[in-house]
Amino acid sequence: MNAQRKPGFYLALLSTLFAVSVVVLGAFTRLVDAGLGCPDWPTCYGHIWAPQTELEIAMANEAYPEIPVDLNKTWPEMVHRYLASTLGLLIIGLVVIAVRNRHREGQPVKLPIFLLAFVCLQGAFGAWTVTLKLWPQVVTAHLLGGFTTFALLAVLTFRLSGLRFPALSAKRVRRVLKPLAAWTLVAVIVQVFLGGWTTSNYAALACPDFPKCQTQWWPDLNFQDAFDFAHPIGPNYLGGQLEIPARTAIHLTHRIGAVVVTVLTLALAFVLVQQRQRGWALLLTGLLAAQVALGISNVVLGLPLIVAVLHNLGGALLLLSVALLNVILNRKEVAYV
Structure with a gap:
């Protein structure tokens, strides 16, 4: 087995490892019932992180009386959102590298572009998970999308690695x-x-x-x-x-x-x-x-x-x-x- 790495390999590897963290934290968020830790999207009770002061929490509880603030649930939800957003930025970098090197033999281009489109759709499902109040169809699709993103990034990493296998x-x-x-x-x-x-x-x-x-x-x-x-x-x-x-x-x-x-x-x-x-x-x-x-x-x-x-x-x-x-x-x- 030999390897001749192509441009973007290390970024793809980093993105794959990053996707693991998104999958794991997504599972953690569901299991601690923090899927509605923030009842709005993309903000959290109207804040970029979560309401912190007594006044902010009181105003948030008044705006969302059916889902009062629970800071133990807001942090996994918001960390998950920011990790997923960062993964999207990494995939944009993979697309830029792929397009710049599109004339190189064996350089994947369609897969990074597809990944970018797919992760945008995955972001939409993340928003619908919140706005549709954990509708099972959307939650399941969001989970499948996370697993698919992880698998596709790993496949891209493999293709960029240049690895060959025995006959x-x-x-x-x-x-x-x-x-x-x-x-x-x-x-x-x-x-x-x-x-x-x-x-x-x-x-x-x-x-x-x-x-x-x-x-x-x-x-x-x-x-x-x-x-x-x-x-x-x-x-x-x-x-x-x-x-x-x-x-x-x-x-x-x-x-x-x-x-x-x-x-x-x-x-x-x-x-x-x-x-x-x-x-x-x-x-x-x-x-x-x-x-x-x-x-x-x-x-x-x-x-x-x-x-x-x-x-x-x-x-x-x-x-x-x-x-x-x-x-x-x-x-x-x-x-x-």
Whole structure:
């Protein structure tokens, strides 16, 4: 494996690491119920940070009586906003570098431009998360957008790194590895969506036991309300609006999705070992094992904050790994034997 780095590599690497902090703090903000720590956007109770003096807090409480000031919740919300804004500035820098070097062979240009457009859309979803009072559809889309931004920045970093990988068996890759990797990626994306839908509907503790749910293998479930994506706009969704059977259906579906992802990821790792790609196999199985352990711990330990945040991060890293493997398998530069 050799490398010939292209312009923008170090900025892309910094942006990827920065995106990790945005994903982690976003998870922290949701889990401490600080999504409405500031009920307006882009300011916080009309301030660039948060109201501080007694007079400012009194005026803020008068303006937003339904969401009184809680300084323990305003700071994670505002730090998250400023980190996300800084990430946008870094991506603008990547676009400038890409355009300036567009005539260099192999220099990615479309991906940085797409990333800039996507992060602008992500900013809009961040605003709608607040203004639509944690509407589950928007919260879930915002989470998916954060994971996607992180994955795309990592892919850009890989492309700018100039890394090359050992030769693979063309026949085996075409018939088995590429389709399996693609289906695994689809399963992980669906599972990330289910995780987002679980957290945005406050269903993480709908099943407080494991492996059963409410001491049963198949408790009372309401799938119709659980996956009704036409929730009305207007109510404050902090704490959730669904009844227990609907939340239980969401939680149990997320568990079933975890089983599907586990089977596909292990199958993918097995094929990678056959292809003498033990590093990739170990990476995927390690991330999978950590995710499963964290998911179970969330249930049996009652959703401790650090475990829940790490579970979000683990999902992002598993998505990134499978996505990057798919990119590698579909790149023209991959050598075959």
